Amino acid sequence: VLKAYTNKTSHELIAFDNQMKQVSQSEFKLSYKGNKSFLYDIFIVDGQLVLLSTSALTKPKRLLLTMSTLDLKTLQPSGTPKLLHEIPMESTMKIGNYHVTQSPDQKNILVVASFPKDRGSLTKFETFTIDSNLTVKKRGSIKFSQPEYLGMPIKSLIPLGDAGDFASTGFDPFFSPSSIKLSNAGDISITTTYKEGKILSKISATDYVGYNIYHLPTGEAAFKKYDLKSNGKKMREVRTVTHPNGYLICAGLYGEKNSKYLDGYFTMNLSLGSTNLYPFEMDFLSQTYSSKDDCKPKNNRPTKIGYRIEDIHFQGLQVMEDGTMILLGDEYTRVVRSGGNALNNTQSTSVTYYPYDVVYIKLNPIGGEIWKTLIRKRQKGGTSFNRYGYAVKGNQTYIMFNNMATDTPDLPSGKPEIGKDGIAFVTLDENGNSSRKGLVDPSLKKGYFDAHHSKQISPTEWIVRFQKNKKIYYAKISL
Numbered sequence: 011v012l013k014a015y016t017n018k019t020s021h022e023l024i025a026f027d028n029q030m031k032q033v034s035q036s037e038f039k040l041s042y043k044g045n046k047s048f049l050y051d052i053f054i055v056d057g058q059l060v061l062l063s064t065s066a067l068t069k070p071k072r073l074l075l076t077m078s079t080l081d082l083k084t085l086q087p088s089g090t091p092k093l094l095h096e097i098p099m100e101s102t103m104k105i106g107n108y109h110v111t112q113s114p115d116q117k118n119i120l121v122v123a124s125f126p127k128d129r130g131s132l133t134k135f136e137t138f139t140i141d142s143n144l145t146v147k148k149r150g151s152i153k154f155s156q157p158e159y160l161g162m163p164i165k166s167l168i169p170l171g172d173a174g175d176f177a178s179t180g181f182d183p184f185f186s187p188s189s190i191k192l193s194n195a196g197d198i199s200i201t202t203t204y205k206e207g208k209i210l211s212k213i214s215a216t217d218y219v220g221y222n223i224y225h226l227p228t229g230e231a232a233f234k235k236y237d238l239k240s241n242g243k244k245m246r247e248v249r250t251v252t253h254p255n256g257y258l259i260c261a262g263l264y265g266e267k268n269s270k271y272l273d274g275y276f277t278m279n280l281s282l283g284s285t286n287l288y289p290f291e292m293d294f295l296s297q298t299y300s301s302k303d304d305c306k307p308k309n310n311r312p313t314k315i316g317y318r319i320e321d322i323h324f325q326g327l328q329v330m331e332d333g334t335m336i337l338l339g340d341e342y343t344r345v346v347r348s349g350g351n352a353l354n355n356t357q358s359t360s361v362t363y364y365p366y367d368v369v370y371i372k373l374n375p376i377g378g379e380i381w382k383t384l385i386r387k388r389q390k391g392g393t394s395f396n397r398y399g400y401a402v403k404g405n406q407t408y409i410m411f412n413n414m415a416t417d418t419p420d421l422p423s424g425k426p427e428i429g430k431d432g433i434a435f436v437t438l439d440e441n442g443n444s445s446r447k448g449l450v451d452p453s454l455k456k457g458y459f460d461a462h463h464s465k466q467i468s469p470t471e472w473i474v475r476f477q478k479n480k481k482i483y484y485a486k487i488s489l
Contacts, residue, residue, distance in 0.1 A: 021049050023085045030486050036085035041065075042076050047091070051110060052080070054467075056117055056142035061087060062094075062110060071099040075108050075121065077140070094146060095123055095138065113192045114329075117142045120192035122200060137198060137226070149198060150226045150233045189326075193252040196228035201250055201260075221248045223280065225258050236280050242267055245276070251327035251335065257281040259377045261337050263322055272322065275337070277377040288379050295384075322369055331404045332440065334380065337371040338400060338409075341384070368398050368409060370438065381442050387411055387434070399461035401472040403489040405440040410449070410474065412459050433459045433476075457483070 025034045040047035040063045047063040054060075059080035066073055076091035097106035109122040119140040125133045137149040189201040202222045224233040238245065238260070248262035258280040264287065265272040274289035324339040368385040387398065398411035413434040432448040457478030464474040472487040 023052075023080070025085060026484065028486070030484055034083070034085055038086055040078075040087070040091075042074060042091050042093070047076065050075070050108065053112055053119055054116060055112075055119065055140070055144070058142075058144070059085075060119070060140070060144065062119075062121075063091065064108065066099070073097045073099055073106055073108075075123070077144070079144070094140075095121065095136070097123055097125060100126075109190050111190050111192055113194050113196075115194045117194070118192060118196065120190060120198060122190050135200060135224075137200075139192065139196065139198075150231055152200070152224050152233050189248075189250060191250055191252065193254075195252070195254070197252040197258075198226040198233075199250045199252060199258065200224045200233075201248055203248075219245065221245060221262075223248075223250055223258070223260060225252075225280070227256075238278065243273075246272070247322060247324045247339070249324050249327045249337065251329060253329060253335070253375060254333070255375055257376060259327065259335070259373075261327055261371075261373070261377070262324070275322075275371065277373060277379070279377040282376065284377070286378060288382075294382065325400070327373075328402065330402060330440075333375040334405070334440070335373040335375070335377075336402075336407060337369075337373065338398075338407075339369045340396075340398065341366040341369050342396075368411070370407070370409075370442075372440075372442065383438075383442050383444075385409060385436055385438075385444065387413060395458045395460065395477075397461040399459070399464045399474065401466040401487070401489060403469060406489075407438045408472070408487075408489060409436040409438070410434065410459055410464075411461070413448075433457075 020037050020039050022035070022037045024032060027033045040049060040061075042063070042065045045065045045067055047065045050062040050064055052059060052061050059082065061078045061080055063076050063078070064073060065076065073096065074093060075095045077094050078087040078089070078091045080086065081088050095108070097108075099106070106123060106125050109124065111120050112118070113120070121138055121140070123136045125136070133154060135152040137151065139147050139149060141147065189199075191199045200223070202224070203219050221238040223236040223238065225236065226233045236258075238248065243264045244267050246263040246265075248260055250258065250260040252258055259277065260280060261275060261277045263272045264274060264276050272290070274287060276288065277286045278284070322339040322341050324337060326337075328336050328338075330336060367387055369382070370385060371382040372380040374380055395412050398409055400407060400409045402408070411434055413432055434446060435449050436444055436446045438444045457476045460475040460477050464472070466472045470489050472489060474485050474487060476483040476485065
């Protein structure tokens with residue numbers, strides 16, 4: 011297990027053994043031909059530590075992506091970095107970017123290079139992969155005949171857990187694809203969003219946004235473009251996956267064009283040309299409440315108005331061991347508060363994200379719904395600790411989140427879910443049956459689970475991080 015820390019001048023890497031005891035630590039600086047480099051990320055590829063870094067050169071102006079390997083014992087970079095790719099930079103308003111993800115089996119890396127035209131639009135994407143032998147292979151490219159405005163359709167304060175799905179936090183919303191994916195078989199899919207004449211970071215929840223999906227199967231040279239048609243409805247949170255059966259499948263949310271609410275979710279099997287719309291029924295939306303009164307505000311917690319969903323933040327589509335797929339997301343609402351100061355005649359506006367339940371959707375291998383459920387989650391305010399984390403083993407799913415039960419209505423049984431400031435651990439089987447318990451560790455009392463920095467590293471191991479006061483704790487959960 012590795013943990014990296016970065017500051018402006020150096021990088022620190024710490025390694026832990028299977029018992030989560032620190033075994034080694036190193037500090038190093040990165041450079042390429044005398045130019046300072048910045049750590050992009052570290053990947054484990056077939057037992058090797060692969061480090062990707064970027065450098066900005068001025069003569070001529072260009073952005074470089076380089077690759078190094080780390081020695082497993084010393085945790086120091088080995089040899090001279092290898093130049094993988096470069097993007098010309100014409101000006102500060104015309105800077106490209108690199109977007110990197112890894113295949114689910116962690117044997118291959120996908121790099122997408124975006125070339126700018128002007129601020130908010132691109133001329134092309136170039137793609138290449140890195141295999142377990144660290145061999146670089148050029149794949150296809152995408153050229154835009156007309157500028158597309160790329161990025162997330164709605165700026166989100168909640169980062170995504172799937173490394174292949176990008177929130178605007180931490181990425182340039184003007185030059186980022188919404189999602190890039192690499193399957194174990196080597197299929198590539200890139201999702202972009204667009205709206206003619208508008209920059210997407212300024213699009214509201216009621217605006218119409220279009221989606222394009224570019225797909226490159228293994229062994230082919232040209233991307234195929236799919237323009238998602240919504241029949242006049244707005245779409246949000248589109249996620250894609252290439253199923254092991256070869257089907258390209260996407261799913262997302264839909265609603266009426268001029269409404270801020272969502273009516274349900276859709277699935278598309280792009281390989282078969284089929285589309286399904288699944289509305290969120292009242293019984294589904296209200297299943298975690300014992301009565302309608304539970305939807306009324308408590309301690310400044312906003313209501314779920316009319317059992318309608320304002321937004322869901324999906325983490326992505328994932329294929330399970332039996333070929334079914336799961337789609338998970340946080341249901342939340344935004345509360346906008348405005349105020350003024352009569353003394354200096356100023357006004358201010360704040361937006362708070364209030365999370366509700368975890369939405370869990372089970373799909374069959376061609377994209378049809380099997381079942382869906384809500385997992386009860388109650389929290390206060392809008393912080394990074396409101397996120398949930400999840401791991402899978404076989405056909406079971408494990409979900410963990412911080413649950414503040416002080417203002418949570420009791421379950422129909424009359425018993426509270428978990429204690430104050432507890433961490434909930436939920437297990438779901440392939441039929442939707444669930445069990446819940448609270449994780450109570452004396453050393454973590456009144457501590458918080460940090461989903462953003464937790465990751466499943468193998469089919470049976472989940473590394474999780476907790477924060478208590480200013481201290482950080484790591485633990486390994488054996489599934």
